[in-house]
Amino acid sequence: MANQSRSPDEPARLVLEGVPYVGFDLHDLVSEDGMKRCPEGVTFPSCLRACLEFMGEDYGHKEITEHNSTWRLDNLYVYLMGTTGAAFRLNWKPGWHADNVALFLMSDDPGAPFRRGFEAVGYGWEGVMKEDIGYDAPDGQFGPSNESYFRQRIIESIRDRSRPVLAHGVVGPPETCIITGYDEGGDVLIGWSFFQHDPDFNAGVEFEPSGYFRKREWYQDTWDLMIIGEKRQRPRLSKVYRDALKWGLKVVRTPVTYEDRHNGLAAYEAWAEHLPRDDDFPTDDIAVLRERHMVHDDAVGTVAEGRWYGAQFLRQVAERELLMARELLMAAACYEAEHDLMWQVWGLVGGIGRADDHVKKLAHPEVRRQIVPLILQGRDKDAQAADHIERALAK
Numbered sequence: 001m002a003n004q005s006r007s008p009d010e011p012a013r014l015v016l017e018g019v020p021y022v023g024f025d026l027h028d029l030v031s032e033d034g035m036k037r038c039p040e041g042v043t044f045p046s047c048l049r050a051c052l053e054f055m056g057e058d059y060g061h062k063e064i065t066e067h068n069s070t071w072r073l074d075n076l077y078v079y080l081m082g083t084t085g086a087a088f089r090l091n092w093k094p095g096w097h098a099d100n101v102a103l104f105l106m107s108d109d110p111g112a113p114f115r116r117g118f119e120a121v122g123y124g125w126e127g128v129m130k131e132d133i134g135y136d137a138p139d140g141q142f143g144p145s146n147e148s149y150f151r152q153r154i155i156e157s158i159r160d161r162s163r164p165v166l167a168h169g170v171v172g173p174p175e176t177c178i179i180t181g182y183d184e185g186g187d188v189l190i191g192w193s194f195f196q197h198d199p200d201f202n203a204g205v206e207f208e209p210s211g212y213f214r215k216r217e218w219y220q221d222t223w224d225l226m227i228i229g230e231k232r233q234r235p236r237l238s239k240v241y242r243d244a245l246k247w248g249l250k251v252v253r254t255p256v257t258y259e260d261r262h263n264g265l266a267a268y269e270a271w272a273e274h275l276p277r278d279d280d281f282p283t284d285d286i287a288v289l290r291e292r293h294m295v296h297d298d299a300v301g302t303v304a305e306g307r308w309y310g311a312q313f314l315r316q317v318a319e320r321e322l323l324m325a326r327e328l329l330m331a332a333a334c335y336e337a338e339h340d341l342m343w344q345v346w347g348l349v350g351g352i353g354r355a356d357d358h359v360k361k362l363a364h365p366e367v368r369r370q371i372v373p374l375i376l377q378g379r380d381k382d383a384q385a386a387d388h389i390e391r392a393l394a395k
Contacts (some may be wrong), residue, residue: 011159015181015190017210022048022178022192035072037044041305043083043194044103044166045080050192051228052076054395056106057121058070058169073312076121083120083240084113087306088248092267093260096295101302102174105261106251116247120240126227128153147219151186154179155209157227164191164277165270166226171213172201174223180212184278188234226311241317248310252386266385268379271299275368275375283363286356293349293359303378304342307335314389331388336340338381
C-alpha cells in the first residue's frame with residue numbers, strides 16, 4: 001500500500017543505525033571486548049535491552065566463565081529477566097501448543113511483564129494495537145486500529161525522537177521485535193527480528209547492508225506497537241527488587257492462567273504427564289513428531305534459560321540486599337541445579353537442537369520415560385527456590 005499522506009519535505013527513508021543486534025544466535029557473536037555474548041532467548045527483555053543500550057542507558061556487564069569460555073553477561077538483560085517475571089515462568093496448555101512460551105501467559109494480566117519491564121527501567125510506554133487484548137498502557141489511550149495510525153506512530157518515534165519502536169510480529173510470530181527505521185514513506189519497515197532468517201517466517205523479507213530486515217506489507221503481520229515513552233526517575237532499587245521477587249513468587253505459585261492453562265509449578269506436572277502418552281507420538285508421522293518435539297523443547301529452553309538468568313538475578317539482588325542474601329543465594333543454587341537438569345533432558349535426545357535425529361529420539365518411549373523424573377525434579381527445585389525467596393522477603 002503506497003503512502004499518499006507524506007509531505008514533500010518529509011524524508012521517505014530514515015534509519016537509526018547502530019541499534020544492537022538481537023537474535024537467538026546472539027551467543028555466536030563476539031562483543032567488541034572480545035568476549036562471547038551470553039544467550040538472550042526471550043524476545044522482550046532482549047529487545048528492550050538493545051533499545052535502551054542504543055539510547056545511552058548503561059547498566060554494565062560482568063565477565064563469567066562457563067563451558068570453558070569467557071562470556072559477557074549484560075546486567076540489563078539479567079535485570080529485565082527478573083523484573084518482568086520471564087526468569088520464573090512456565091506455562092502448559094493441555095495438548096501440544098506452540099504458544100506455551102508466550103511471555104504474557106504467566107498471569108491473567110497480559111500486560112504485566114511489559115509494564116513491569118518499563119517501570120523497572122524508569123521509562124513510560126504506550127501500547128498501540130489492533131485489538132484491545134488487555135494491556136494496561138498508562139501513558140495514553142489506544143489509538144485507532146488502522147495502518148495509517150501505526151505508520152504515523154512509528155515515523156514520529158523514529159523521526160522526531162530518534163527512538164526505535166518495539167512491536168509484536170512484523171516478521172514471524174507475535175514475538176517482540178525492534179523497528180529501527182522505515183523506507184518509502186513507511187511502506188517498508190526496517191529492524192531486527194529474532195525470526196528474520198527463519199524460512200518459516202521470512203518469505204519476502206529483504207535485508208539492509210547492516211543486517212536489518214526490510215519488510216513490505218508489514219501491517220498484516222503486526223499485532224501491536226510498544227512506544228517507548230519519556231524517561232522518569234527510576235524507582236528505588238530496593239523496591240524494584242522486592243516487587244520483582246513478590247511477582248516471581250506469584251508467577252511460580254499461580255497454578256492456572258486464562259482458565260485452561262497450567263502455570264508455574266503445575267505446568268511441570270502437566271508437561272510430565274504428557275510425555276508418556278505414546279499415542280501422541282506416532283512414529284510414522286514426522287510432522288506430528290516435529291510439533292511434539294518443538295513444544296517439549298520450548299519448555300526445556302524456557303526453564304533452562306529462565307532459571308539460569310533467575311539465579312543471576314537473585315545474585316544481583318543479594319549483592320545489594322544483604323539481609324536477604326543467604327536465602328536468595330540458596331534459591332539461586334536451586335535454579336542453577338534446575339538449569340543443569342534441563343541439560344540432562346537435552347542430553348537424552350542427543351543435545352540441543354531440533355534436527356530430525358533429536359525429534360526421533362524423543363519419540364522413543366523409553367527416552368520420554370527417562371525425561372519425566374528430571375522434569376519432576378525440576379519442579380521440586382523450583383518449589384524449593386520459591387520457599388527460599390519467600391523467607392528472604394520476610395527479612
